[in-house]
Amino acid sequence: MKAEGKGRPVAKDAENTAAELIDARIAELGDWRGETLARVRAIIRKADPEVVETWKWRGVPVWEHAGIICTGETYKTAVKLTFAKGAALDDPAGLFNASLDGNVRRAIDIHEGDRIDAKALTALIRAAVALNVSAKAARPAGRGRSKTKST
DSSP states (O other): OOOOOSSSOOOOOTTOOHHHHHHHHHHHHOSHHHHHHHHHHHHHHHHOTTOEEEEETTTEEEEESSSEEEEEEEOSSOEEEEETTGGGSOOTTOOOOBSTTSSSOEEEEEOTTOOOOHHHHHHHHHHHHHHHHHHHHHSOTTOSOOOOOOO
């Protein structure tokens, strides 16, 4: 699958913040995918008021807290939420329905007309944050990767 927007990719420049770029992506899509991305974004922000929005890999919204929580890619037939450490998360509601064979990531593909279980997604977001925070706390000082600059 190739991530896409309705027209040209949203350009990133020094004046655009990640939030503005995500807003522009939602508006650019102008269909159910934009509505879905806006809905999951609202759930993520409510689940973790300290979440940091970033814009990476030439146009992918990313939500972070002590590391990547998930990405929000858009395709012709799906909005894909890929959880960076999804394989380590409990998913009692069975939201993960893609990238199930990987050792680390898990994803949720949301298709047109799919209902979003806000309660289950909130629990998954909070579990991902807790995992990131505990992993960061367990790392010795001075060890770890350099951070990508947030906008």
